[in-house]
Amino acid sequence: MGHLCKLIASVFIVFSLTGCVKKEILDDISLIEGIGFDYIDEKNILGTVVIPVYLPDEAPRNNIYSAKAEIKKSILQDIQQQTADPIVTGSLSVVLFSKKLTEKVGILPLVDPFQRDPGVGSGLYLAVVDGETKELLGGQYGVRGNATYISKLMEHNIKHEDLPKTNLQLFLADFYQEGKTPYIPQLKKIGKDKMKINGISLLKYGKIVDFIPSEEMFFFKLLVDKYSEGLHKVEIESGGEAAVRSIHSSHKYTLTKREPTEITIEIEVDGIINEFTGQELTPKKIHELQQQFREDIQKECLKLIQRFKDKEIDPVGFGHFVKTQTRNFDVKKWRENHYKDLVVKIKTDVKISESGVIE
Structure with missing residues (x-):
């Protein structure tokens, strides 16, 4: 009987509260x-x-x-x-x-x-x-x-x-x-x-x-976000172009020096080749593709960062990162002096495996 009374009371409260809410059909x-x-x-x-x-x-x-x-x-x-x-x-x-x-x-x-x-x-x-x-x-x-x-x-x-x-x-x-x-x-x-x-x-x-x-969004996303899936095309000098799919990526920032400030970005990329236009995709070709992909990432990411510094903008968030690593961080000094002298180094680890259709 006690349980029944509690149930009735609960239902009454619910309906009472419901009546207080503005209804819209x-x-x-x-x-x-x-x-x-x-x-x-x-x-x-x-x-x-x-x-x-x-x-x-x-x-x-x-x-x-x-x-x-x-x-x-x-x-x-x-x-x-x-x-x-x-x-x-x-x-x-x-x-x-x-x-x-x-x-x-x-x-x-x-x-x-x-x-x-x-x-x-x-x-x-x-x-x-x-x-x-x-x-x-x-x-x-x-x-x-x-x-x-x-x-x-x-x-x-x-x-x-x-x-x-x-x-x-x-x-x-x-x-x-x-x-x-x-x-x-x-x-x-x-x-x-x-x-x-x-x-x-x-x-x-x-x-x-x-x-x-x-065409530059891929490299920007490597800097500010991570890939759970993705696609990027890599072209090698010896001939051939690979579509690297199922890309997974992550990045890590480390404050490696002060005055001038130096930040090292470690970018890890894993992907699968499922299309290749060229001759036989040998282990040597895969190694060449990995090396070229690594060089492309370093070159394009550093180019973006330099452009941001020249325009005095920071979409990557270097200032925020340094602030988390610095006691009594002075944002005014950072914007006026330290950001323009910032040194960024990029270390890239690319792993590509062979899979899928080779054309």
Whole structure:
């Protein structure tokens, strides 16, 4: 009897608490899944939202709404006047900024409301668009809605390709972290139903200051993230090109000297050759491929690091790393003096095994 009373009391409490929560019926609200911002002038932007309409036995229809607003004011109020149901941001998965807007105004005034909105998840993807976000969001991509397509594109390229981990939480962590330059991917529309990640935008105080094209993203990811899967092509002088797949990588930073600061980066890469264009793939060829891959990594990574130093940006996070190794770290001195004199050495261990189709 005592157990029955406890059960009844528990059920009563649950229903009492449930009655205190604001209820929203999905059929009576408009769920925003994607939003984009385009530049109009120094004070005004054009905001565009994607609200999917789910139909039985059909792909969702992408309803697109746009409104002009001042940069520091929300566009949602104006867009709300165009929709029949209340707008909700709980399903928001992507926020896009046109390249022009990011260069002229910066994204910080627009990112701030999303970090304050309790309905927005920290896994939200941010991206720059080479072109207008309204045009990109107005395309037809896949069968699950445009915003879902973009978020899946990001997810796939993080897990299997050359895009380092990125989302709202990581962007804000890099922005507020002393000694680190934040970055987000850049998208480009390449057809009515196609888009691609064509590089990575590096941001300083919310504005684009540099751009890593797609052909350099592999080496950038080796420096800032790790591969669980991946692909890279290696060409050798004696003839032949190998597609190295299933790449696994890791890196380790060591502070090896002070005044001037010297950091050694150890990069380990494991991969499998499953395509080779050339003559017989002998052990000698595999050794040559490993050596060439090692040299490519050292050369391209050091080239990127030198470029970052010349532009006085630090997307790798050397400043943050040195700060963790230094008592009473002075970030001002680091930026003004020590970073430009930083010496970086790269040690690379590449292991490649033979497997798959040889052409």
